[in-house]
Amino acid sequence: MEVLKIATAGSVDDGKSTLIGRILYDTKSLTSDKLDAIKKTSKQKGYDYLDFSLATDGLVAEREQGITIDVAHIYFSTQTKSYIIADTPGHVEYTRNMVTGASTSQAAIILIDARKGVIEQTNRHFFINNLLRVKEVIVAINKMDLVDFSEAVYNKIKEDFKVLMEKRDYQEQNITFIPVSALKGDNVVHKSTNTPWYHGQTLLEHFEQLDTKDIYNVGTPRFPVQYVIRPKTEEFHDFRGYAGKVYGGELSIGDEVVALPSKTKSKIKEIFVYDQLYQTASRRSSVTITLEDDINVSRGDMLVKAADLPTVDKQFTATISWMDSQNLVAGNKYVLQHGVNKVLAKVDAIHHKIHPDYSGIEENIQALAMNDIASVTFKLNKPIFFDPFKNHRTNGSFILIDSQSNNTVGAGFIQ
């Protein structure tokens, strides 16, 4: 069984929540009590169909306004996979929410209203999923029932979208088009009889056959030390274990490693998962590592293979997504969290703003406002150990924290 996390993107009223509700309903994932609640509320509101968005819009304000305000996570499983869908809002603060949703997803659904076609927002949705290097993108052309299931409409939207695709930076992204009606259920889980001209898979069929294993390129192992385990008991008197999660590759007993920033060399002595000893720590596993030599390693340090070092530097340029209502201006200082490592960062220069609708860049920028995307150079008080984001999703990304409010105010992808 595999886990597939999918982010959704669409404008207000494109029918995202309805689509998710439809998937839940058609895969029989809605329990009878939840379904009864939806039926009851739909009837109260006088609808002549079931309003599946009621299944996902969890906040009072969301149900009152009929919009999604915050990311909701929805879970369901089939015989082959477990799914987590991040239902991200399509209106205000959408960039911030979409970046967040896409950062943890392997696949994304971009919804297009068949009546409206590719609009400015579609460009943004696509841009962000491409920036975040989401591997699989499904363009669901929704509300096909309202355009009489017209093949011509579908083809026109597909052609318009292909123009966008040529502009993308991450060309290896897989893109699939599917004509659907979330409200009526066409091509979501079940194949529609209304689209005889469409020979592709339904939305769910497509996800079911995706190979989610190693969906991101296996790079090179990086082991950021989260916590040092020192039991100080009689049995484990001299035990000094480095707890953390392995990213990008595997680590095995006997591997020659270098601790950063000290650059001290040692070898991996033991790998623990709970009380079991392992020969190899696999990718994304939480383990505890001991070393042959008693060297000084603490939280925020990183163990890497001696033959394969990351960049160690106090300065770098990154594409950032700004998420705070207070502007970012050159000279501002923030706490920069890179994995589990925290340093102080100063905005050295804002090079240019990138318009996420593919309309180009804008230079001579003084400040970044919420939802802006820009190329920025940072200077740090201490070096960090990083890889370019295109090679290493985890070790190439960071967040910015405002030291006054403590809020997460931005996310960055190192160039």
Next chain:
Amino acid sequence: MKKDTSKINPLENEAIYIIREVAAQFEKPVLLFSGGKDSITLVRLAQKAFYPAKIPFPLMHIDTGHNFPETIEFRDQLVKKLGLELIVRKVQDSINEGKVKEESGRYASRNSLQTTTLLDAIEEFKFDACIGGARRDEEKARAKERIFSVRDDFGQWDEKNQRPELFDMLNGQIQLGQNVRVFPISNWTELDVWSYIERENIEIPSIYFAHTRATFLRDGLIWSSDDDVVYRDENEVVEERLVRFRTVGDMSCTAAVLSEAADIASVVQEIRDSTISERGARIDDKRSEAAMEKRKQQGYF
């Protein structure tokens, strides 16, 4: 046939990572322990996170006084066995001190009263992080919850202004007086928890398995008969039934389900086949469509 439990591995790795972040980023964390399956699972994950060292934070139980006796017995045994520190704070004390008022009537419950006791305890011990076993699949307001969820001085949840959480990075920076609720098993489903309990051979209280119990029916749900705690009308007849509990909260707000599942394998099968949600047996959620959201805003767990 060996069951496929590979799906739980990424969830387990994620939960251990989160628990370690709590120990590293906070000065005074605590694990909120109810004696239910989710918090028992958290204890196992915390053991795994710090082995061979002990869990570096205490457990805290907010005791409503309406617990199932089996749960309390189990709690005390577990703490003793693992050599953990347990803090207990009682809702009864908050009532005696006049801080909260006991509800009365048919649906009287101490469920919402425990918020006051919890917030007082957080202040008393100056806890800056409270680890809890809530899951996003349980309820739609919980589906909106972050992994590190910041609460203000009054313990309140500002649901419309939550910090974005990107990749694996957890921002635990807070101001004095604020605290963070941490949910390491956010992404687990009910079935995941049960499959994990089965795979790891984790002991759980006996009330999760089928047993004969004196019960009565109300609103189509099966209630445990205990006249000291659970309100019962005279015409509500007590009968012996073969039941088990799918979720364990207070006796006054947790209904039983008819079941013959007497061991963990049968329980897992039963959950897999179920067409009703876990919280369908929780009367505390049925007060209104927004019952959970309202309680969370006030500082409920």
